[in-house]
Amino acid sequence: MGLFQFTTLCLCLLLVFGSCFASDQHVGQIYPGFQASHSEWADKQGLFLSSNSSVFALGFYTALDVKLFVLVVIHLDSSQVVWTANRGLLVNNSDKFVFDKNGNVFLGSGDGVVWSTNTAGERVAAMEMQDSGNLVLLAEDKRILWQSFSHPTDTLLLGQVFQEGMRLQSFRNPYNVSHFLEFRSGDLVLYAGYQTPQLYWSITNDSRKSNNNVTGSVHSASLESNSWNFYDKNRLLLWQFVFSDNTGPNTLWTAVLGSDGAISFNNLKKGNASTPEATKIPQNSCNVPEPCGPYYVCYFGNWCQCPSLLSSEFDCKPQSVSNCNSSQGSAELLFVGEKLTYFAIGFVQPVLKSNLNACQEACLTSCSCLVLFFQSNSGRCFLFDRIGSLQRSGEQSPGYVSYMKVPIAGDGGHGHARRKEKKSISVVIIVLSTILVIIGLLYVGFWYYRRKRGLLESSQDNLEEDNFLSSLSGTPARFSYIDLSRATKNFTTKIGSGGFGSVYLVPSPPTSSQISSHSSFFKWSSEEGTSTGMIDYSSEVTMSDVRLSGPR
Template identity: 25%
Template sequence: MAPQLLLDCFCYLMFCVALAVSGSMPNNSNLIGLGSSLSPLVQPTSWLSPSRLFAFGFYQEGSGFSVGVWLMGSPENTIIWTAYRNDPPLSSNVTLQLTEDGKLLLWTEKMENKRLGDVSSVAFASMQDSGNFVLYSKNFSVLWQTFDFPTDTIMGGQNLSSGAELISSLSETSRSSGRFHLIMQTDGNLVAYPIDFTINSYWSTATFGRWNLHLNLKNNGLLSLRDRIGGNILSLSNNSLYLSYPNMQRNKAIAYRATLDTDGNFRLYSHHRINTNSISTTTMSIIWLALDHSCYVNSICGFNSFCVERNKTVDCICLPGFKFLDPNQTFLGCHTKVEEEGCRAYADNTTTTSSYNFSTVENLVFGGSESPYFHQTMKRKEDCREFCNKDCSCVAAMFQNGICDKLKLPLKYLRRNLNQSSITFIKVFSSDNKHGGSIPLSPIQSPSSIVSRKKKKYVLVLVLSLTIASFLCIVFALSCFFIYRRRIQRYHRMSRNRSSSLSGDFALRLFSYDDLEKATNGFKEELGRGSSGIVYKGVLLEVNKVVAIKRLESKIGIQGEKEFQSEMSAIGRTHHRNLVRLIGVCTERSNRLLVYEYMSNGSLADLLYKTDRRLGWNEKVLIALDIAKGILYLHEECDAHIVHCDIKPQNILMDDFWTAKVSNFGSAKVLMPNQSEILTGIKGTTGYSAPEWNKNEAITVKADVFSFGVVLLEIICSTTKMEVDETTRTHWVYKCLLADELYKLVDDEEVEEGILERMVLVGLCCIQDEPEVRPSMKNVLLMLEGIIGVPAPPHIQLLLSVFPNM
């Protein structure tokens, strides 16, 4: 009895194995043998799946043909994969052949060939009912399949693997690569970007910090992110898909597909076959989409235009005074004839004051991470318009909720939102003036006026020369009596020049000393101390806003005055979520105070070493990204590029939401246009400053990169119980990396090993001795986000030879 039971169990097991194997095998009746071929106009033009639901072959595109896979439908098919999508359409005189020597070749009319699937020794092919076209070896193993190389679509049963991407099609009639891509990043985040602006993402799953996830679409329509062992990390759709679509319950879906559509939105579709009076039709329904509003897609409309949704369709509209680059392709954006040179000529030419006026557009908002180049609090919209009117570079000004934002060309990622109460003032240049709408570069002058002006110039030069010579003689004779007075006058002159520039250059709010004394209740609550002053907590009573007030020493001297001006000159030009915002200043008499937004959660140094709160790994990663974004803005994205010169944990502050912000611009240097380096006597903090500081060499933005690398390694190693200086920490990190023992850096903390290694490598790349070897902050951010690879830091072996006992 027992042997018979064992025999029955064995037979049943063999039956199950055979069933599973047969399920993965192609249908013998549907195998495509060697020597088979297709042509665009001669039957067969395609190879069908067993159920005739999918086909692989030639389909019409414009006046030519393309090779691809499509879902059969009535009245039209749905293309789900295209070969060589960016090549021109094929003529009708081409042939697709599975050759006798096991290659799938596309022969042109000139008898040139292209290989589909970079494999050989193919025994047969199969178009499967899943929508997957597969090339097999003679032992039925898969050599190549379309599911491994998606274009803009994945089907039920298909994955988008880690590092892979979908690229939208150019239009509904062209399957060429379009303007958007969806990347399954190696850090586990599924992100959608405009294809030309990979920093400005417009949608993501926010699953950063997971390693090697993949996007999976099941045959039942469940779209989710899964880990390597198939565990569900995040469901984008759900199993109750039919609840909102009662008609689907009567007509079971024949297929599900997830497509990055031409408008950049990622949508999940179900396809249904309906039989009515012996006539079969196919319908399609959207059962999930990434964005409810297509206008939230960055670059859905090009530069200098804004997006409007009407009845689920998107229109791109040029801003007043702009025209479409191509009226047939409105998504390309708009342009104007006005050039920056013309603007600057207008600034010096009072005869053309009527060359432009302002038009208004209501309910506009920014999309993505775009920021205005200037941000100012104002009470009236008329003041905002005048604010832009006085600025040659300002093309538009947006007023909303008491805030005025100045904008310059190009205007990006604008959309209309009727729930927003903004008013945008746009300079519209006259098109009926004799210059055709452009600002004249200079007024026309007669020869006699030129000669007259030259004579006046020579007389003026002579008078000025005599005056200056006399003045220098007097100064030389009396210099021993007036040295001290000159120093005082120089000090006050610097103060007056800086004060007069506030409203013109930066438009910061000017506070009186009494106002700030009341706000701080007599400077009682101290937040911290620095080398040049003390920071106090205060409350601006008229708006009930908590602020931080930095009070410089009363006797700051010339160097202190320079630091004060430097701090205003740098931060007054900035506006970014990862920089502490400067609200205003006080310059009464000898008082020097700066008013900042209040950062309630202290500094990064406090979090790392002085509080009981222990930062989690994901928090550390986000803080590192915040710091990198803030420094990148200073280096490349703000109006004038800035070198911070003192990046360290004490100068990284945390707001209410634990967002890290760069602060303390007392040592910062503003780079002039076309300037890439500076000479300065001010040095950064020991342990964080780059080697070029100690060599008295010119300083570039790479000095900040070095400091960021030190801070990044400090963030990583903050949970260890090792109290060492920065040099020893760096050598220890190198040693752990070479020994494959990075876990020692984080003690018992739960971390993603891949992300830990990436962050360590980025930190080591940043702290190289030679500035030109260090990456730019843009590349640092891209490496941290996993968008580009991280090179191995140089000189590791050399370092170990110098420190053999590490």
């Protein structure tokens, strides 16, 4: 075999064995000098290191854009990502994960680095994927130089200690806002990541925790069994937050800070069928910053409605304004609504306590103020530089009146002049409509009066005629229409007609005996509403022989 053929064979064998090595997923640990990219591990779904019991794995996870990837720790049975290295800086198919021989572990992108353990110069032995979900970098003396449990992203695992200096950060919501969980002044709080952060939950204010009579500063927290435990700086238990009734051994709980701002609790051992527990933080969906979007009012947990004025003028997307870089007179206040409240009010102090005019003036003169809330019975005034979703106040609460700062006319916004013009048009329409309604009512009243008066005069004439005829001797007997209808059973049987009108049969009684009856032929007068007897006689006849003249 020639030298060229031998070299070619060696290269082929090297490529074959290299492919084989790349396709064999590492178990437990990897060592300095290791490198990996998604393209090399595509046949293993990008995963190159699994824990000893294959509970968790480390590898590349496909992003929304299928050409971009993120380095993650994933729970294999549920496919739930529990840790992310480069969430904000994605890499492509050929970018490398590198375990450098100088002790540093990093993820490169082109000529740059998007994530690193920052352990260059350390005497490292291995990187280990543990069955607990913790990714650790071990020194030669078995010390932990770096671990993913100390750098959580949006998920906490069972047994993971979350302590001061750490924080969880959610993915951004549709309004480009992230939510954060961290320790502040001896308390564990959730807040919206606005330019000025706004708190919306704290463990000290949550009445669902056990040992509510215990006070102290919280310095750490961890998931234990079916509860979230909170400790002071000496690791003494302060409170427990029980989130599930399931205390069995077949559980692997996580706490996840979602993009909606709520913390949910999941049992990963349920696999792909895992669903969050009913208990969450905060419990009421309206108590997160933006369940509906800015300016909408959240009520009944998941119902959303835009205040009427913002809906009619701005389609609930008002143009906000800051007069920090403009004159004070370039903005005005627009009424938003009343009996409202806001999630952040319970976590800040009022700017002042006075009247509504003073609160409005404070907002107009503060370049950072966008929205104000004022409570009339307490005089409390709150100013915010950004607004999330509003809430409807409870039945027993007076709530707040709210105004927002908008541009005036001439500043490219919906100004006072435009609203005044719309208001004037509305007033004109209302006035004209009212006048037309009044004219219509007067016409109907006059018509009714004339009609009633005519009927009364006609009735009086008929009454006088009836009285006159009744006073004459020998005049025919007169019967009402109701009597005739009853006698003929509502004019059931017509037996003929004549010059005086139709003739109807008076049915026979149950017996065939003859009765003495005062019988007559009658003609019905529709104008007078009575029947006039035409013939008056007394005879002994059967009821079947009686003939009555009915209405024409």
